[in-house]
Amino acid sequence: MEHDDHPTPKPPIVQTRDRIALVPESRQVTSYRKRLTRRAAVYSATIFVPRDPNEMPEHHFPLQTIPARTMQSRFINRYDSREILILVDGSCINSGSRDRIAKPPAGGCSFTYKGPGKDGTTTEFPFVGGRCKDGGMVGFPLEKCGPGGEIYDATSNRAKLRAVIAALEFRAWQEEGWRRIVVATDLEYVVFGAIRWLPQWVRRGWRTRRSKRIANRDLWEELNGIIANLQRSGTSVSFWLLPSSGLARSKSTLVRDTKNAAKEAAIAHTDLATAEFTRLCGIMV
Numbered sequence: 001m002e003h004d005d006h007p008t009p010k011p012p013i014v015q016t017r018d019r020i021a022l023v024p025e026s027r028q029v030t031s032y033r034k035r036l037t038r039r040a041a042v043y044s045a046t047i048f049v050p051r052d053p054n055e056m057p058e059h060h061f062p063l064q065t066i067p068a069r070t071m072q073s074r075f076i077n078r079y080d081s082r083e084i085l086i087l088v089d090g091s092c093i094n095s096g097s098r099d100r101i102a103k104p105p106a107g108g109c110s111f112t113y114k115g116p117g118k119d120g121t122t123t124e125f126p127f128v129g130g131r132c133k134d135g136g137m138v139g140f141p142l143e144k145c146g147p148g149g150e151i152y153d154a155t156s157n158r159a160k161l162r163a164v165i166a167a168l169e170f171r172a173w174q175e176e177g178w179r180r181i182v183v184a185t186d187l188e189y190v191v192f193g194a195i196r197w198l199p200q201w202v203r204r205g206w207r208t209r210r211s212k213r214i215a216n217r218d219l220w221e222e223l224n225g226i227i228a229n230l231q232r233s234g235t236s237v238s239f240w241l242l243p244s245s246g247l248a249r250s251k252s253t254l255v256r257d258t259k260n261a262a263k264e265a266a267i268a269h270t271d272l273a274t275a276e277f278t279r280l281c282g283i284m285v
Helices: 156-169 188-203 217-232 253-268
Strands: 015-017 020-024 074-076 083-093 106-112 137-141 180-185 236-241 278-282
Touching: 083 156, 083 253, 106 156, 106 253, 137 253, 156 180, 156 188, 156 217, 156 253, 156 278, 188 217, 188 236, 217 236
Parallel strands: 083 180, 180 236
Antiparallel strands: 015 020, 020 278, 074 083, 083 106, 106 137
């Protein structure tokens, strides 16, 4: 039997909520994920260090618009107008449930990339019925399946890592002309994994020093591919670790609202909506 080496791609967009397109992995045409073996190239991110450790994200990156790049508002570095901020978070409910059938773990993810829409809308939940308007905060469910189709249990670590992936591929940020994207999160697992641990995990065959299997390999490989694509286009990725005891996290309305959106997303979505790995694509947002 002959096989077509170039099958006709399926239509990529199967559901559109006005400004956010939902693209299930089975309909995805382009994929940046590559299996990372010991000799594979790893594209590490860098650490972002604020000038003042207590400066809140929305103060260091105030909401601005640069018409030469986009007519949409962005959180732009007040000290370098070529850099933007995206805040991410993730949440998991029922993670300690003894009855995993009646109360299975469920994850929610969120990211904030701009301010409220013209009508005052702040948070969009594209998997929930109704049109998305123009809010700059997005909440969505952690899927049961990863990008490769395998099923995984929901965890807080996985939800936050998934939020990073969604945020970085939500828009073609490099086409807006940004030199660097700063991703802010309060989770060391995400930050140190992206800037330090990932190359070590790959060299050890995805094992810890004690030979324990590394969790979430599929998402780490996905993130590596997205960072590599951005770097090839001239846009680097850095991570800002928000300390749990610092004012940058505790006093920030932006941090609090993004965290609440992830919790709400974990609670609001049905099992049907969270089955297949689904990419979110912002349209003129």
